[in-house]
Amino acid sequence: MSDPRLSLLDANEDLPRSLCTRALEPDRRGFLKMLGGGLLICLTHPSARAQEAGRTFGGHELPQEISAWLHIAADGKVKVFTGKVEVGQNIRTSLAQQVAEELRVPFDSITMVMGDTDLVPWDMGTFGSRTTPTMGPQLRSMAWAARESLVQLAAQRWNVDARTLTAADGRVTNPATSLVLTYGELTRGEKLVRNVSEADPLTPAVEWKIAGMPIPKANGRDFVTGKHKYPSDISRPGLLFGAIVRPDGFNATLASLDISAAEKLPFVKVVRDGDFVGVVAPDAWSAEQARKSIRAVWDVPPQPSNHGLFEYLKANPEDDDESRPQHASGSVADAIASAEVKLEERYTVQYIAHAPLEPRAAVAEWNGDKLTVWTGTQRPFGVRDELVEAFHLAPEQVRVIQPDMGSGYGGKHTGEAAVEAARLAKASGKPVKVVWTRSEEFTWGYLRPAGLIEIRAAARRDGTLVAWEHHNYNSGPSGIASPYNAANQLIQYHPSKSPLRQGSYRGLASTANNFARESHIDGLAQAVGVDPLEFRLKNMTDPRLRAALEAAADKFGWGKLKSTPERGLGIACGTEKGGYMATCAEVEIDPATKHLRIRRVVEAWESGAVVNPDGLQNQVMGAIVQAIGGALFEQILFANGRILNQRFAHYRLPRFKDTPQVEVVLIDRKDLPPAGAGETGIVGLAPAVGNAVFAATGSRLKTMPMAPKVLASGEANPSFQS
Amino acid sequence: MGDLILNVNGRHLRTSAPEEESLLSVLRNRLDVTGPKYGCGEGQCGACTVLVNDRVTRSCRVSAASVAGSRITTIEGLEENGKLSDVQQAFLDEGAFQCGYCTSGMILAATALLRDTPDPTEDQIVDAMNGNLCRCGTYPRILQAVQRASRLAAQRGVR
Numbered sequence: 001m002s003d004p005r006l007s008l009l010d011a012n013e014d015l016p017r018s019l020c021t022r023a024l025e026p027d028r029r030g031f032l033k034m035l036g037g038g039l040l041i042c043l044t045h046p047s048a049r050a051q052e053a054g055r056t057f058g059g060h061e062l063p064q065e066i067s068a069w070l071h072i073a074a075d076g077k078v079k080v081f082t083g084k085v086e087v088g089q090n091i092r093t094s095l096a097q098q099v100a101e102e103l104r105v106p107f108d109s110i111t112m113v114m115g116d117t118d119l120v121p122w123d124m125g126t127f128g129s130r131t132t133p134t135m136g137p138q139l140r141s142m143a144w145a146a147r148e149s150l151v152q153l154a155a156q157r158w159n160v161d162a163r164t165l166t167a168a169d170g171r172v173t174n175p176a177t178s179l180v181l182t183y184g185e186l187t188r189g190e191k192l193v194r195n196v197s198e199a200d201p202l203t204p205a206v207e208w209k210i211a212g213m214p215i216p217k218a219n220g221r222d223f224v225t226g227k228h229k230y231p232s233d234i235s236r237p238g239l240l241f242g243a244i245v246r247p248d249g250f251n252a253t254l255a256s257l258d259i260s261a262a263e264k265l266p267f268v269k270v271v272r273d274g275d276f277v278g279v280v281a282p283d284a285w286s287a288e289q290a291r292k293s294i295r296a297v298w299d300v301p302p303q304p305s306n307h308g309l310f311e312y313l314k315a316n317p318e319d320d321d322e323s324r325p326q327h328a329s330g331s332v333a334d335a336i337a338s339a340e341v342k343l344e345e346r347y348t349v350q351y352i353a354h355a356p357l358e359p360r361a362a363v364a365e366w367n368g369d370k371l372t373v374w375t376g377t378q379r380p381f382g383v384r385d386e387l388v389e390a391f392h393l394a395p396e397q398v399r400v401i402q403p404d405m406g407s408g409y410g411g412k413h414t415g416e417a418a419v420e421a422a423r424l425a426k427a428s429g430k431p432v433k434v435v436w437t438r439s440e441e442f443t444w445g446y447l448r449p450a451g452l453i454e455i456r457a458a459a460r461r462d463g464t465l466v467a468w469e470h471h472n473y474n475s476g477p478s479g480i481a482s483p484y485n486a487a488n489q490l491i492q493y494h495p496s497k498s499p500l501r502q503g504s505y506r507g508l509a510s511t512a513n514n515f516a517r518e519s520h521i522d523g524l525a526q527a528v529g530v531d532p533l534e535f536r537l538k539n540m541t542d543p544r545l546r547a548a549l550e551a552a553a554d555k556f557g558w559g560k561l562k563s564t565p566e567r568g569l570g571i572a573c574g575t576e577k578g579g580y581m582a583t584c585a586e587v588e589i590d591p592a593t594k595h596l597r598i599r600r601v602v603e604a605w606e607s608g609a610v611v612n613p614d615g616l617q618n619q620v621m622g623a624i625v626q627a628i629g630g631a632l633f634e635q636i637l638f639a640n641g642r643i644l645n646q647r648f649a650h651y652r653l654p655r656f657k658d659t660p661q662v663e664v665v666l667i668d669r670k671d672l673p674p675a676g677a678g679e680t681g682i683v684g685l686a687p688a689v690g691n692a693v694f695a696a697t698g699s700r701l702k703t704m705p706m707a708p709k710v711l712a713s714g715e716a717n718p719s720f721q722s
Numbered sequence: 723m724g725d726l727i728l729n730v731n732g733r734h735l736r737t738s739a740p741e742e743e744s745l746l747s748v749l750r751n752r753l754d755v756t757g758p759k760y761g762c763g764e765g766q767c768g769a770c771t772v773l774v775n776d777r778v779t780r781s782c783r784v785s786a787a788s789v790a791g792s793r794i795t796t797i798e799g800l801e802e803n804g805k806l807s808d809v810q811q812a813f814l815d816e817g818a819f820q821c822g823y824c825t826s827g828m829i830l831a832a833t834a835l836l837r838d839t840p841d842p843t844e845d846q847i848v849d850a851m852n853g854n855l856c857r858c859g860t861y862p863r864i865l866q867a868v869q870r871a872s873r874l875a876a877q878r879g880v881r
Contacts, residue, residue, distance in 0.1 A: 087821055088819075088820035088821025088822065088858050089820070090820070216814070216817055217817060217819070220814050220817070220819075221806075221814060223819055223822035223825050224797075224806065224810040224811075224813045224814050224819075224825060224829060225797065225798070225800075225801055225806070225810065226756070226757030226796065226797035226798045226826050227798075228822065229756065230756075230759070230823060232759070232760065233750075233756035235754055241751065283739075283751055283752060284747055284750075284751040285739065285740060285742075285743045285747055285751070355857060356821075356823075356857060357759070357761045357767060357769055357821070357823045357824055357855060357856075357857045358759065358760075358761070358821075358823045359760070359761075404821070404822075405821065405823075406759070406821050406822075406823030407820070407821035407823065407857060407858060409857070435760060437763060438761070438762045438763060438764075614817055615817075618817060618820060618860065618863065619820070621859065621860070621862060621863070622820055622858045622859035622860055623859065624859065625859025625860075625861055625862075626857065626858070626859040647762065647764060647766070648761075648762045648764065648766035648767055648855070649764055649766050653855055653857065654859065654861075655852050655853075655855065655861075656847075656848045656851050656852045656854075656861050656864075656865070657848055657852050659859075659861040659862060661862075662862050
């Protein structure tokens with residue numbers, strides 16, 4: 001604590017927000033000097049900590065430094081710095097809109113600098129639908145403070161009361177004199193120190209002029225011309241191409257290795273470090289030939305397979321703090337013992353892969369002991385930490401740069417390719433690119449967890465839900481809370497020892513928990529003879545979820561259409577991460593062949609005030625289409641530590657022909673703060689489709705995927721196929 | 723390693739590559755033409771789509787040597803004098819992308835479709851484009867973009 005700058009931090013500790021233009025941590029100074037003069041808005045750590053409130057990250061020490069968020073140059077151009085990354089969810093546009101709104105500048109004057117660890121404030125990562133609810137207000141506050149500073153500067157120049165001035169379109173105007181100063185003119189040569197402790201008077205959504213508008217993707221033209229450089233497109237002078245020799249299965253150990261053929265290949269270098277074996281070559285083709293020429297023998301221990309997976313998950317609990325009831329009230333056992341109608345079922349979901357179209361990729365370059373890595377990741381600072389640990393470096397020796405990437409869907413939290421490229425670059429003394437093959441992406445990434453869900457519930461004959469018991473084994477706690485009223489409840493997540501590497505995924509367990517709950521609610525409605533929509537509304541008080549249900553039902557024409565053996569209609573709803581959604585599905589079924597096809601989907605979506613209706617429509621529609629895979633046919637087949645379907649030819653994904661007519665109804669609640677919308681839109685499709693099949697046929701589909709051609713056991717599916 | 727001259731977007735690009743190396747690998751890794759993307763290496767996803775003599779071709783499934791002498795068009799070759807093609811403009815107007823990684827393949831597949839079938843039905847578009855994957859799920863907008871491109875061409879009197 002000897003650095004005098006730290007005392008400044010301490011002095012500001014009690015303030016909710018502290019803004020300044022000084023006292024930057026050493027490693028960002030050079031960068032900020034590079035920006036030249038102008039107005040720089042910074043923030044001390046209390047808000048940076050609040051930004052990720054409620055989240056912990058493996059004991060990672062949250063940042064103590066002051067960080068710069070916003071810079072206005074003399075020419076009026078605005079740079080905004082954030083550790084959030086653009087992966088297709090459109091935050092490069094929606095965050096810029098929010099800054100433009102509060103700063104009162106044209107949208108086009110803003111450049112978002114994202115996911116470059118040398119340039120942006122520390123950030124935990126882009127996941128959990130957190131960007132809109134946390135980064136949005138943070139940047140809006142910065143923009144508001146900048147605007148206030150600029151107005152005060154103008155007031156000083158003109159020697160007038162700041163309250164008489166207006167700020168709009170990148171300039172401050174004095175209405176009394178019609179004098180105008182542009183932001184650029186105001187910032188020239190000025191240095192500001194400003195502390196702010198009052199509550200944010202941010203612009204209410206009803207007054208938005210730039211936020212709330214359907215502004216097209218900020219750099220959209222670069223994507224239709226091929227100019228945008230994705231992580232796997234990055235090149236460097238003298239670049240070599242790397243490839244890794246992969247084990248023959250999970251948990252394998254290297255028994256023997258013969259690299260003699262590879263070493264004879266011209267310009268090829270083999271890099272070995274323990275069980276890590278890689279090659280580098282001047283071109284990708286030679287690197288691949290070298291990899292193929294290496295003879296490695298691995299010992300792979302016997303491991304579980306899809307067969308008996310769900311029994312395995314239930315029988316192998318993981319000791320975990322999370323393993324306690326999420327919700328417990330009354331007595332489910334007593335209520336069920338005396339119930340008029342009861343229903344008990346078991347639902348399962350298989351492991352599925354994210355399959356981002358761009359696989360993991362990284363380019364690593366060493367300059368002395370400074371490492372720079374361009375890579376596709378949702379957690380640039382997390383990848384920096386991995387590199388710091390792998391190479392025993394200080395954080396300031398590592399720079400991770402995340403070009404807008406070929407998406408992730410929760411699948412790119414980790415930095416495997418970054419570490420591999422850096423290892424090979426270090427050994428070869430040249431920059432090295434590593435791009436995972438599709439097979440590597442399926443096998444050596446991580447998967448959405450498989451899970452077993454057991455539910456028993458009871459209702460009165462009048463349609464009142466009285467008991468609800470929901471146990472999730474392995475797949476996770478998100479979305480497990482029930483939105484339905486029941487006096488007697490027991491809801492619990494039970495972590496398991498997963499036989500496969502598993503991790504985050506869009507919506508994560510919310511998909512499984514909503515599938516099980518909404519299927520079960522549908523079953524209860526049928527058992528008491530009440531319409532599924534009516535049953536839901538009867539047992540639910542949350543006005544936002546009710547509004548979503550009613551909006552979806554209205555648009556779909558629920559109640560006007562009737563299910564037949566050839567056409568099923570289903571409905572489902574749920575809420576998670578501040579998003580409220582209801583989904584209606586129409587499914588066409590051939591009773592003879594049991595072939596099914598989703599014809600039409602209507603989803604009503606509400607996540608507070610809408611920041612960009614066009615981007616939000618796109619996001620929710622995409623979630624619905626992506627959900628078709630996990631609902632109908634996606635599943636990872638595995639045995640003995642090996643993924644069996646590690647190619648697109650063997651792992652079916654939703655295509656044009658699988659895509660129904662999709663209608664998204666946005667409910668714009670301008671009176672409520674915006675929530676994230678990247679994930680929860682995915683959770684309604686599977687139960688709505690399952691409920692539609694039930695309405696048409698009386699068959700309850702309780703496994704995800706519901707209609708694969710081949711079962712996880714390897715047998716042909718005798719039931720519904722899509 | 724053999725010397726190779728490829729006609730890419732009207733330019734003759736010289737490199738050397740083994741007989742077996744794919745067109746995708748040569749374009750991306752030797753010529754730094756990165757519009758065509760790697761997605762699967764087995765012709766299942768369409769991210770690597772290019773046009774060879776105006777025909778849709780999975781550049782991961784043909785060798786570069788086999789198309790020497792042919793006209794190769796990638797996404798970088800569709801703009802004319804800084805003006806987007808109808809299909810590019812339509813994708814931009816419809817916002818028919820999210821992460822955009824599939825976009826170059828989608829645009830080239832649509833370009834070839836509209837050349838052969840200027841006014842396609844919805845089924846014809848779906849049939850022609852079904853080999854192109856979009857993991858972000860923007861298919862409904864891509865469909866609209868292809869229909870819009872067809873209208874743009876009609877308005878300009880191209881067909």
